[in-house]
Amino acid sequence: SDLLIVDVRGAGRSGALTCEVLDNATEVALGEAQVRDTGICGDQIGPTRNDYTTVASVLDIEAVRRELNLAAPSLIGFSYGTFMAQTYTTLFPDDVRGTVLDGAFPIEQNGWGTDIPTNIEPVLELRCERTGACPDGAEAVAASIRSIAATLAANPVDVPNVDQQLTEGALASLLQFAVQKSDMTSFVNMINAAAGGDLHALDELAAAGFATPPVGPTSYSPALYSAIACNDYAPQFDYADDLAIRRSDFEHRLDQLPDDEFGLFSKHGWIESGWEEGDMCLGWPTPDIAPELRIPRNVDRPDVPVLVVNGDIDMQTPLPGARQVANTYPNSVLLTVPNAGHVALPYSQCAAQIEFAFLADPVLPIANACADQPVPD
Secondary structure, eight states: OOOOOOOOTTSGGGTOOOOHHHHTOSBOOOHHHHHHHHHHHHHHHOGGGGGOOHHHHHHHHHHHHHHTTOOOOEEEEETHHHHHHHHHHHHOGGGOSEEEEESOOOSSOOSSOTTTGGGHHHHHHHHHHHHOOOTTOHHHHHHHHHHHHHHHHHSOEEOTTOSSEEOHHHHHHHHHHHHHHSOHHHHHHHHHHHHTTOGGGGHHHHHHHHBOOOOSTTSOOHHHHHHHHHHHSOOSSOTTSOHHHHHHHHHHHHHTSOTTTTTTSOHHHHHTSSOSSSSTTTTSOOOOOOGGGSOOOSSOOOSOOEEEEEETTOSSSOHHHHHHHHHHSSSEEEEEETTOOSSSGGGOHHHHHHHHHHHHSOOOOOTTTTTTSOOOO
8 A cells, every 4th residue: 555644734854934032042931932933923923824734734635645646545633633633534535444543632722721731630540540659649649739830820930940930830831741741750759858848859850841842844843833733723802813812812711711620730820831722822913814724613524434543641632522522523543542641553563553544444442452551660
């Protein structure tokens, strides 16, 4: 069978999208700095920023496929790629044999990213149970995290060798990755030390978390990430308004949420994290995107075979979101992979074998096909 790999617009060697403010950053910006820099990035890209949407990239890929006269494809998407693969499948249902969504998140987002912070406690329970590294139980670890978050909300601390402070929002960002990836014994010891007053126990985690990912034509484009997030994701404000009204409207909507909406973190603490669902795009110039290039939301999904795969400790595209994705497709299966983090394929030989087999012959497996795979310590 043929394998078609296409650089989506703004990525790879075909014209990576750039903006100086983000490309030259030496540390990840959070909170107000993220809002500021994202807005500046939009201005630096200029009006062509409107050309970078998920639908536009899908149309590019389909045009290449038709030009090469290739057969109907099977699609596989990882993380944001699942967003693109869902869009492709919806726009061209008669031209897709089957779709794999590994590390899926819903097209119908709620705009706040609540599924991530509220997933910390369930993942802690799984990791504590499986590793035996939590002598006082997962609830005690969660309580310690809540205590640290409250302390940092009142008094952020400096991080050695980093030009930023460790805030509640920064802690929320760091824990998205640490909860699923860290050695659990070391993680629990670190949390206990910080909850006991030694906030410098978090220094190493914070310093690593503030480092920016590499920028390059084949690695990562922060400008494209910003354009997609701000052009395609669901904001909690109206882009037609100016910045002051956007911010006022955003704050009003945030205030209407329950105090426990974001799990272990306060409402403003979570919003100050680095996740794109929140206030990141408040300063982005008003998008001018044709209706036919907008994400197809709240439409009936096609009867294409869709295999949704998700790790049960995934903290970037949590399992509840994957379940929501699977439920939107009438012909789908959610394959849950024990102890796999974000994007299950590299964690699990079982998941890899099933995904590759499905691409070749899109017959859906049973939902618990990987349930008995070994769980590492």
